[in-house]
Amino acid sequence: MRILVVEDDEIAAEYVRKGLMEAGHVVDLAGDGELGLEMVKAADYDALILDRMLPKRDGLSVLAAMREDGDATPVLILSALGEVDHRVEGLRAGGDDYLAKPYSFAELLARVEAIGRRSDPTAAVTKLKVGDLEMDLLARTVRRGEENILLQPREFRLLECLMRNAGRVVTRTMLLEKVWDYHFDPQTNVIDVHISRLRSKIDKSFDHALLHTVRGAGYRLQV
């Protein structure tokens, strides 16, 4: 993906650039809001990482100007203001996701890859398939190979989220947000417990595992 990072903290921006490049992305940097807006207009990016507090022009205003121009580039808003109302404000202004500082790089990577791919036309999908694991979104059924797998409603949504992001890391926080619609930090491994239940249903009696734990990041569903 081609990603533009608009961030005035040079050291932080450099870390992000280096990390994203190592993950195989092409990264441009902009140090202030105006430069960021110009660069977005000039080139076609797959995703934008936008700090909220920027010199010259703040992040939300850059975002508003982009959306007014009809620019639908997915935007991940970064902010030191982690409270719920700021998140709501950011998403309402047209952001696709919101990440509060300090974030772990793994979280940033997972989220930016998730929104980058979101621009693909996936809306009409009624069936998801990863390897021999199939999910029918209309009939609400899951089967792996020849075997039907019975899932609780929440497990179904958990698996759906992982399948929609197949091949990419999904962090615990992302799961909590997308599957449970919670925006808080559990201090314990509450998500891991749910994952391990799901894993015992979809992986246990099969010779190769689909649901992988990515150390220090989250989970990935992959053949």
Next chain:
Amino acid sequence: MIAQLKRMFHSTVFRLSIVAAALFVASSFVVLGYIYYATVTTQLSAIDQDITVELADFQTAFDAGGPNAVNQVVVLKIIDPSQRSFYFYQNLNDAPTTNLESQPLPDKPRGPNETITFNSEIRDRATGKGTGVFHRARGQYQVLAPASVIFVARDTEFIMSASERLRRALMIAMGIALALGLASGVYVSRSFTRRIDSFNKLATDIRAGDFSRRAPVTGSGDELDDLADHLNGMLDHIDRLMSAMRYAGDSIAHDLRSPLTRLRTTLEATAVQVKDPQAVDALHRAADNASELLQTFESVLRIARLEAGDRRELLIDLDPKPLMDDLAELYEPSCEDAGLSLSWNIESGTHIAADRGLLSQAVSNLLENAIKYTPRGGEINLGLIKNRDGRVEISVTDTGIGIPQEQRQRVKERFVRLEQSRSKAGSGLGLSLVQAIADLHRATFALGDGAIMDKNNNTAGLRAALIFPRKRR
């Protein structure tokens, strides 16, 4: 009402004002009594003196003209229609010359100038007969010569009845003074007790952790206002010291965040690059530790942010039931893994003003605490009820190790961890965050005994409850 009265009788001010009222009544009794005494006795002694002078005149008349001269004067005085005096003159065994109905002279002789008080029947002037009306009178007699006795008396009915009226008036005045004294005692003590009560309430609130409370200053500039000013100054000072300390902690947390984040990013990035599995493992462990530190700092800052501003605008009217159902569902597997059974009684149709994210954070903290501190085989209950006061109460009850009564206030402070929890992971911030969230919601965060009985019928564990304020219409 009765308890209130009892309290009032016990109040120092009430007792003092009763004493003051009693002293006031006693002193006015003395003053008024003196006025009464002086008025009446002065008039009476003037009368006595007058009589003495008149008797001396009779003596002079007797010495000059004998019994006849005296008789003549007495007759003249008796027939004077404006006469308000009584006379009695008897010489030897003659018929007495008198306007008295009865003989007032004492059986035994008395000393000269001795006053005799008696009731005299008033004679009708026209008929010379008694009218049956008795007036009080006082008089003296004088022996002018052996067997020649003159008695002169004055009608004192007017003075006596006036003095009686005065006495009655004074008694009534005294009664009114006593009643007023009592009433003002009650009033003063009530208003004073109310102000003292406001100080007591202040102390209780401050001890309960509400540091925003201040003593009321009425503006009257009295000693209680001075006391309130001093107390408020002292509280401001303590508040400043506390916030300085907190600020120091918050700034440390804030300033260490960026370098720690970079440290973690470096560790994570390096873990991806190196191939040696042992090194990868070590790097991940180090990154995890950095994450934990960051999370602690994040919690500190989060509490600080919640405490710093009034964020009431975040709250929306919501039914917490779906949230509680979800949380029960979210944590049930964790409970099961920890060998605990999770039950819930979640009422529907309750409404509170809350922020969904903050509320779920608070309840999840309580649930995670319960899971952490309840041994295998225990029970946890998540409750959402409308309690007896009509307030919505969200509670987490467990059969765990509990918190000793005397520590329950302390554990809500930052970084406080009890001896028995040292062995478990944690930062000592979970309950502080719950407290901060409760404060934002104007809810009470109460820690009590677990309602679940253990095998020996003792209450075991802990009940943590968020009690929300009744909604204002």
